[in-house]
Every structure is written in C-alpha cells, then in structure tokens.
Amino acid sequence: MTGDQHDQLAVAGPDELPILHVDMDAFYVEVERKRDPALVGRPVIVGGSGRRGVVASASYEARAAGVHAAMPTARARRLCPAAVVVTSDFSGYAEASEAIAEVFESVTPIVEPIALDEAFLDVSGAHRLFGPSPEIAWHLRSAVRQATDLDCSVGVASNKTLAKLASVAAKPTVQSSGPEPGLGVRVVERAEQIAFLWAHRVEALWGVGPVTLRRLNDIDVVSVGDLAAVPIERLVAAVGTAHGTQLAALARGIDDRPVHRGGIPRSVSHEETFDTDVRDPDRLRGEIVRLADAVASRLRANGLVARTVAVKVKYPDFSLRTRAQTLAEPIQTPRLLASVAHELIARLDLSTGIRLLGIAVSNIAEASAPPVRSSAGVGVEALTAPETQLQLELGVGRHFSGESVSSRDTESGPTGDAELDRRLADALDAIRGRFGGAVISHGAAGLRDGAPGERRWGR
DNA sequence: TCTGGGGTCCTCTGCCCT
DNA sequence: TCTGAGGGCAGAGGACCC
Numbered sequence: 023m024t025g026d027q028h029d030q031l032a033v034a035g036p037d038e039l040p041i042l043h044v045d046m047d048a049f050y051v052e053v054e055r056k057r058d059p060a061l062v063g064r065p066v067i068v069g070g071s072g073r074r075g076v077v078a079s080a081s082y083e084a085r086a087a088g089v090h091a092a093m094p095t096a097r098a099r100r101l102c103p104a105a106v107v108v109t110s111d112f113s114g115y116a117e118a119s120e121a122i123a124e125v126f127e128s129v130t131p132i133v134e135p136i137a138l139d140e141a142f143l144d145v146s147g148a149h150r151l152f153g154p155s156p157e158i159a160w161h162l163r164s165a166v167r168q169a170t171d172l173d174c175s176v177g178v179a180s181n182k183t184l185a186k187l188a189s190v191a192a193k194p195t196v197q198s199s200g201p202e203p204g205l206g207v208r209v210v211e212r213a214e215q216i217a218f219l220w221a222h223r224v225e226a227l228w229g230v231g232p233v234t235l236r237r238l239n240d241i242d243v244v245s246v247g248d249l250a251a252v253p254i255e256r257l258v259a260a261v262g263t264a265h266g267t268q269l270a271a272l273a274r275g276i277d278d279r280p281v282h283r284g285g286i287p288r289s290v291s292h293e294e295t296f297d298t299d300v301r302d303p304d305r306l307r308g309e310i311v312r313l314a315d316a317v318a319s320r321l322r323a324n325g326l327v328a329r330t331v332a333v334k335v336k337y338p339d340f341s342l343r344t345r346a347q348t349l350a351e352p353i354q355t356p357r358l359l360a361s362v363a364h365e366l367i368a369r370l371d372l373s374t375g376i377r378l379l380g381i382a383v384s385n386i387a388e389a390s391a392p393p394v395r396s397s398a399g400v401g402v403e404a405l406t407a408p409e410t411q412l413q414l415e416l417g418v419g420r421h422f423s424g425e426s427v428s429s430r431d432t433e434s435g436p437t438g439d440a441e442l443d444r445r446l447a448d449a450l451d452a453i454r455g456r457f458g459g460a461v462i463s464h465g466a467a468g469l470r471d472g473a474p475g476e477r478r479w480g481r
Numbered sequence: 482t483c484t485g486g487g488g489t490c491c492t493c494t495g496c497c498c499t
Numbered sequence: 500t501c502t503g504a505g506g507g508c509a510g511a512g513g514a515c516c517c
Contacts, residue, residue: 072485288489289488
C-alpha cells in the first residue's frame with residue numbers, strides 16, 4: 023500500500039463513506055485478452071463486426087486513436103487500422119462477471135449490479151470485518167484481481183453520484199503516448215465533495231445525455247458548479263420537473279438513493295438489427311418467432327411470467343414505433359408470446375421495410391407470485407404451479423409458427439393446446455440445457471447460427 | 482459510409498371509472 | 500340523465516445508462 027493510500031485510510035471514518043462504485047477497466051477487452059494473450063499490448067476493438075455493428079468496448083490503445091464505445095465498427099477500423107476486431111461474446115463476459123459478483127458478495131450482501139462490469143456496494147455493515155471503506159476498496163481491487171486476473175477501479179464516497187464520479191477519476195487515462203495507469207481507488211472525503219463535484223462538467227452527472235446537455239448549455243450551464251447556481255425554476259423550465267429537481271439536488275451533492283440489491287427485472291427484451299432492411303412478411307414472421315423464443319426462454323429460465331407484450335420496429339430512416347398490449351393473464355411460452363407479437367406487428371406499416379425488430383415483455387412477476395390485476399378489474403387467479411399457469415384466458419395460436427389469437431382459441435380449455443404448448447416449451451428447454459441452444463429452434467425461425475436470441479456475431 | 486442491444490424511468494395522452 | 504373533475508392505468512414515445 024502506498025503512502026497516499028494510508029493517508030486516505032487515516033482520514034475516512036468507517037461510517038462516513040458507505041458507498042463504493044466498482045468499475046472494471048476495459049472489461050470486454052481484458053476478458054478477450056485472457057482468452058487470447060496474443061491481443062495483449064495491441065489495440066483491440068470488441069463489438070459487432072457486421073455491416074451495422076458498433077463498438078462495445080475498446081482497449082486503451084484503441085481509445086488513444088479516437089475509438090470509443092457506440093461508434094460504428096467500420097469507422098473505428100478506419101480510425102485505428104492496426105486494431106484487432108473481436109466479435110462480442112457476452113456469455114464469456116457473464117462468466118467473468120459472476121466471478122466478480124462473488125467477490126463483491128464476500129464483502130457485503132448489499133450489491134447493486136449496474137452492468138456486467140460495474141456495481142454499487144453499500145459497505146456500511148462491513149467495517150468490523152474489513153475496516154474503513156477505503157481499506158475495503160483496496161481489498162476488493164486485489165480480491166477481484168486474484169479471482170479473475172482483471173483490474174478494476176473503485177470510487178469511495180458518501181453517495182452513489184460521488185462514488186461513480188470517483189471511480190471514473192480512479193481509472194486509467196489515455197495520453198498521446200499511450201495508456202497511463204490510474205489511481206485504482208479514489209476516495210472523496212466529505213470535506214472535499216462539493217469542490218470535487220463542482221469541478222466536473224455537467225455531462226458527467228448521471229441523467230445528463232446529449233439532449234439534456236444541450237438544454238443546459240442553452241441556459242449557460244456548463245459545469246456542475248454552474249448547475250448548482252441556477253435557480254430551480256429556471257432548471258425546471260429547461261428540463262422538466264422531475265429531471266430538474268433531481269439535477270438540482272445532485273449538483274448540491276444530495277443523493278439519497280439507496281443501493282438496491284438486484285431483484286425481478288422490470289422488463290425482458292430481445293431485438294435485432296438486420297444486416298439489410300427486411301420487407302418480406304414470411305421472413306418477419308420467422309424473426310418474430312425466433313425473438314419470442316429468445317424472450318420466453320429467458321423468462322422460463324428465471325421462473326418469471328409477464329403480462330405486457332410490446333413489439334418495436336425501427337424503419338430505414340431510424341424512426342421508431344412501438345405497439346404494446348397488456349393481457350389479462352401472464353404468459354411465459356414462446357408460442358403465446360409470438361401470437362401476441364404477430365397481432366401487434368400487424369398494426370404497424372411494414373411496407374417500407376424495417377432495419378430492426380424487437381420484442382419486449384414487462385409487468386413481470388415470479389411464476390409463483392399472484393399476478394397483478396388489470397385496471398379493468400379482470401381478475402387472475404394466483405398462479406402456484408406450472409400447471410396452473412396453463413389456465414390462460416388467452417388462447418394459443420393454431421400453429422407453432424405463431425398464428426394470431428382468435429376468439430375460438432380463447433374457448434380452448436386449460437389442457438389441450440395449452441398443455442401441448444407447455445410441454446413443447448419444456449422439451450425445448452431440456453434439449454437446449456443438454457445440448458446447447460443452437461441445436462433446436464422453432465420451425466418458422468429456421469436453424470440459425472446460434473441459440474434463440476444469441477447474438478449472431480457471437481464467437 | 483453510419484448510427485447495437487438490453488435495460489430503466491419519465492412524460493404525455495387518451496380512456497375508463499367514480 | 501347528463502356533464503365535468505379527477506384518479507388510475509395503458510400505451511406510445513423519448514432520454515438516458517452501460
């Protein structure tokens with residue numbers, strides 16, 4: 023431990039700075055480098071390699087050439103011709119992420135995952151075992167390194183906003199000469215937090231994206247210090263009530279959001295951008311079935327059901343349209359999901375072709391939990407067993423390829439088609455569990471390169 | 482030679498019900 | 500019986516995050 027690190031430990035009291043933000047350094051790139059050591063020291067770009075792919079992560083060497091996340095891969099290649107482009111493999115990153123999560127949970131049970139490569143931790147209950155927060159931060163860094171051979175940066179502060187900004191300050195930087203190591207851990211003491219906060223540009227704050235930034239710049243707000251000085255009425259007029267009041271609080275260092283442990287997701291979705299715009303109705307029907315299968319698989323794998331189904335399309339001019347429907351009964355199987363999605367997509371104009379198709383479900387509950395009642399008072403009996411879930415008011419399509427729900431179908435009983443549907447989904451799950459996701463798919467979807475919903479640019 | 486995927490949250494609008 | 504107000508919810512779109 024360096025002298026600076028000891029100074030930090032001496033200043034921070036155990037309860038002063040309960041929040042840690044841990045962020046892995048160039049996570050996807052470093053996972054790829056563990057798999058292929060030949061990538062070490064070379065500029066690396068991880069992302070979609072197809073015609074419409076974008077950069078998911080870039081090594082610090084590639085960042086020095088101007089490459090950044092969300093940039094089209096084709097442009098990144100031009101900026102950094104020496105870079106090795108590796109296609110994303112999210113299952114591999116998820117594995118590393120699980121190992122990191124285990125390290126976090128060995129320190130505190132209050133962990134809020136933000137993404138595969140970052141999380142907030144509330145360590146207020148961990149001081150007796152692990153010491154003051156800065157000491158916990160250094161311990162986490164070395165424990166993550168030991169478990170995964172990967173580096174992370176840790177921010178330590180009194181709240182989430184400050185901890186997040188602190189972890190950014192702790193990260194390696196990119197100089198013209200190449201990557202420079204960062205602090206590793208940055209502690210923001212209470213006495214310095216306002217000065218630290220106000221020195222940041224306003225876009226560093228959570229919730230300030232391109233649109234909000236433009237609106238803030240319009241009222242001469244550039245730094246967080248500027249933001250703190252603006253009368254709240256002016257701020258609210260510029261960015262709206264909820265956003266304005268939240269930003270005003272954040273700019274004053276006020277952020278009382280607790281660290282939430284991960285729970286049931288609010289929504290589950292799967293979407294895909296096609297290599298070329300799709301106009302063919304048959305092709306679209308197949309894609310709907312494939313996407314529905316992907317979403318349903320994830321619901322079933324996590325023991326969840328959902329009541330609202332939405333479809334999303336992106337047109338060639340990048341305009342987006344969504345159509346959604348909330349059902350009286352929660353659903354979980356691919357055939358039901360595809361049926362509803364087919365009905366929704368029929369309400370959209372597809373004559374110009376589309377570049378993206380997505381299916382999302384929300385209103386999610388555990389399969390064993392009593393479902394939410396609709397505003398119309400349509401009651402749903404509590405679902406307590408998989409068999410009970412089959413008692414769906416909504417009927418099922420006649421064909422596995424996803425024919426629309428009809429009134430005649432609605433009259434079908436709790437067994438019959440629904441039972442077949444469940445058994446079919448169970449069988450698919452079992453086969454995929456044993457042989458992998460790519461071995462079987464629905465007839466209308468056809469066999470593709472990967473499992474349902476698996477990214478087609480996967481390894 | 483364009484612009485991914487998987488999420489969350491907020492706002493606005495329209496509808497239904499009281 | 501009609502009408503308006505207001506609450507709650509669904510649906511659609513948008514902004515933002517990593």
